Amino acid sequence: LSFTISAIFSLVFKSKKPIYLTMLLLLSAAILNTIIIKKPALKKNEKEFSHPTVVQNLQKMIKHETIKSNIDLNDQVREAYMNELKQLFPTVFKEMELRLVSRSFLLHYKYETDPQKPFLIMCHSDVVDATGDWTNPPFSGVVKDNKIYGRGTFDTKGSLCAMLQAAEDLFSQKKLTRSFYIFSSFDEETTHVGAPEVVEYFKKENIILDFVLDEGGAIIDPPFPGLKHRCAMIALAEKGQMTIKFTATSNGGHSSQPPRITPLSTLAKLVLVTPKMFTNRVHPITLQTFKSIAPYMKFPLRFILGNGWLFKPLVKLVLLINSTSAAMLRTTNVFTIAQAGTEFNVVPREASMVANFRFGLHQDYNESKCLMEKVCKKLNVKMDVISGCKNSKIATTGEKYKFLTKTIDKVFGDVIITPYFALGGTDARFFGDVCDNVYRFIPLSVSTDQLLRMHGIDENIDVSTLMQAVEFYKEIILGQNKQ
Known part of the structure; x- marks a missing residue:
């Protein structure tokens, strides 16, 4: 705005001095901001948490093969898993009302004299398939080198086990004076039926939630070059998505006399032109991400990222370096399925391709x-x-967000806490209709290697971070008691 005004003055008075002066003032402001920017001290929490039964409980949960295909075909898998949970966490199921909603379960504890809105913590129970050559059987829950191996340890039976264990311990100690819910679906990896049905139940009962905490963020290795500290990534929103089938047709023909345009050539043009339809834009949440980590960066990245308001074009160039960060700028698309002819010498009469789109926050579903x-x-x-x-609603960064960051800092200590928006989809996106404070964060600290194994071979988490997760959920529930 300042630069535009100065440009108008320059045209009116036929002088470039206003432009130079504005550039100098903006640059001076950026330099001053970089110098005075605060670098919050990060103190590692040296306390070691111990919850002896939680490891065994997670092992038993992993042994239930709640693979999405098994859940679809066999309700007995779900029933056996639920019976296991009732045995592992008897006090939870005694004190909390159990409601089975489609392919999900909802636990509710109502404290009669609590005037506040209830909160909800959640993680899904279904897992993706476990193909490939695993070092240990994927549904054994083997503990080796202080790590728990198995499908679902990170995504997301580990955090579900931790929240149930936290509630179990607190109920046993009779410390709960706050109404809250625990929710888990069996179809997060597939159809997303359970979460919407629970939201409809809340709407029907006129229940508005104080805040929601689901998966979608975690504590990860430094995500940017030059950054030495691990980051606790809290997703305030997530991308919407759309799957489209494209079909092109022709009269067919013989390969010896092919027409100029064929169904496959038409779809090839579509593949090439589609990425050009979407624009790149740095979202305010992304600028907030960089603002949070900038104090811990070295020059020149500290200067550029800490002043994203001025250097948006440079920030955009930084993000375009790799495909993961580039996805934060735009609507992404990828063609995943293709079908055409069956004979090598026959031009197909029809060809089709399927593509998946993940929307940039500035270009939603309709656009x-x-x-x-x-x-x-x-x-x-x-x-x-x-x-x-x-696209999901964007969560607020007010009181509840600050409470979440304080809890992370208390339990984990030496991590940079930063907001961002999730590129993948979660059950959390459905809860925006009944809550303004929907956050995506699970209290598990994972390495880059562990993060990449989430849907891959040898998925695992550290035993120590599972202990931290139990403590985190205890603090979340007890902290709400105090509030």
Whole structure:
């Protein structure tokens, strides 16, 4: 705005001095901001937490193969898992009302004299398949080198076990004076039926939640070059998505006399032009991410990232370096399925491809869909939306967010706490209709290698971080008691 005003003055008075002066003032402000920017001290929590039964409980939970395909085909898998939970956490199921909603379960503790809105903590129980050559059987829960191995340890039976263990301990100590819910779905990895049905139940009962805490962020290795501290990533929002099937047709023909345009050549054009339809934009949440980590960076990144308000073009260039960070700028798309002819010498009469889109926060479902409809109309391609959902609501960074950051700092200590928005999808996105404070963070500290194994081979977490997770959920529940 300052630069625009100075440019107008320059045109009116035919002098470049206002522009130079404005540039100098803005640069001076950025330098001053870099010099005075505060670097909060990070103190490692040396306390070692001990919860002897939680490791055994997680091992037993892992042994239940709640794979998405098993849940779809066999309700006995879910029933056996629920019976196991009742045995592992008897006080929780005694003190909390159990409600089975479609493919999910909801536990509710109501403290009669609590005037506040209830809060909800959640993580899903279903897991993805465990193919490949695992070092240890994927559903054994083997403990080796102080790590627990098994499908779901990180995504997300580990954190679910920790929150149930925390509630079990607190109920046994009779310390709870706050109404709250624990929720877990069996279809987060697939159809997302359970979470919406629970939200509909809340709407029907006129229940508004104080805050919601789900998966979507964790404590990870330094995510940027030059950063030495681990980061606790709290997702304030998540991208919406859309899956589209594109179909092109022709009269077919023999490969010896191919037409100039074929279904496959048309779809090839579509593949090439689709990424060009979406713009890059640095979202305010991304600027807040960089503002949080900038004090711990060295020059020049500290100067650039700490003044994102001035250096947005440079921030954009930094993010475009790799595909992961570039996804924070734009709507992404990838073509994942293709079908066409079956004979090598016959031009197919029809070809189709399926693509998955994840929306940038500035180009939501409707705009992205409209852009693709224009492209398809120009190329004469049929477009069918298979599924889709809008971007989630953006959570607030007020009282509840500050309470969450204080709890992370108390339990983990030596980590940079920063907001961001999640690139993947979670059950949390459905709860925006009944809560303004929906956060995505599980209290598990994982290395880059452990993070990459989330849906891969040898998924695992450290025993020590499972202990921290129990303590974290205790602090969350007890902290709400105090409030």
